Amino acid sequence: xxxxxxxxxxxxxxxxxxxxxxxxxTFGEECELMCxxxxxxxxxxxxxxxxxxxxxxxxxxxxxxxxxxxDLKEEPHIN
Numbered sequence: 001x002x003x004x005x006x007x008x009x010x011x012x013x014x015x016x017x018x019x020x021x022x023x024x025x026t027f028g029e030e031c032e033l034m035c036x037x038x039x040x041x042x043x044x045x046x047x048x049x050x051x052x053x054x055x056x057x058x059x060x061x062x063x064x065x066x067x068x069x070x071d072l073k074e075e076p077h078i079n
Contacts, residue, residue, distance in 0.1 A: 029067060036062040 025033075036059050045052050056075075063072045 023071075029063065029070065029072065032063060032066050033059065 039062075040046060040051060040055055040058065045055055045058070060073060063070060
């Protein structure tokens with residue numbers, strides 16, 4: 001299965017909840033996020049109380065490389 005096929009039309013999945021619009025993550029995006037987090041742990045970017053500073057930008061870059069049409073950013077989607 002191609003991971004890019006999970007991206008909704010236009011690369012943006014939106015769901016309206018409680019007066020606000022929230023982005024809906026696709027299965028492929030969630031899987032890639034989990035793989036990227038695991039890679040950060042393996043590479044030593046995790047410290048005692050969480051991840052080292054700058055990890056969100058690393059995640060954003062990994063997701064942008066895998067899903068170029070996606071609008072995922074570290075703020076407000078990943079944090």
